[in-house]
Amino acid sequence: xxxxxxxxxxxxxxxxxxxxxxxxxxxxxxxxxxxxxxxxxxxxxxxxxxxxxxxxxxxxxxxxxxxxxxxxxxxxxxxxxxxxxxxxxxxxxxxxxxxxxxxxxxxxxxxxxxxxxxxxx
Numbered sequence: 353x354x355x356x357x358x359x360x361x362x363x364x365x366x367x368x369x370x371x372x373x374x375x376x377x378x379x380x381x382x383x384x385x386x387x388x389x390x391x392x393x394x395x396x397x398x399x400x401x402x403x404x405x406x407x408x409x410x411x412x413x414x415x416x417x418x419x420x421x422x423x424x425x426x427x428x429x430x431x432x433x434x435x436x437x438x439x440x441x442x443x444x445x446x447x448x449x450x451x452x453x454x455x456x457x458x459x460x461x462x463x464x465x466x467x468x469x470x471x472x473x
Contacts, residue, residue: 388413391423394461399453405429406448421456421464428452 392410399405407430416424433449452469 387423390461391425391457394457394463395425395427395455398455398463398466399427399429403429403431405431411452416456418456418465420458422459423457423461425455425457426452426469427455 392413395410395413396408399408409428410425411428412426414424416422418424429451430448431451433447436443436447453466454469455466456464458464
């Protein structure tokens with residue numbers, strides 16, 4: 353069987369299935385994934401260091417619509433319950449309170465703003 357001229361020049365013959373799509377943007381996806389991981393780590397570090405959070409669970413993270421921020425994340429954190437602490441009661445276990453926050457990060461992954469979300473949402 354002879355190959356026609358278009359097949360020898362790297363073009364498939366008529367009726368041949370198209371070649372499989374080549375993966376595009378693999379490095380872009382890898383960079384975005386590493387950016388998400390870095391942003392997530394920055395949010396966790398912020399809550400642990402600044403608010404003494406015992407546990408941080410990021411519930412949402414993505415690109416920010418704020419002018420001064422690149423990343424926006426929502427998180428639930430567990431922190432010591434201040435009302436119980438002010439009572440000065442001796443407890444056998446620490447009482448933790450769940451709080452929800454939204455955080456904005458800049459390109460350097462520094463927190464530019466954060467706000468506690470209402471519990472009624």
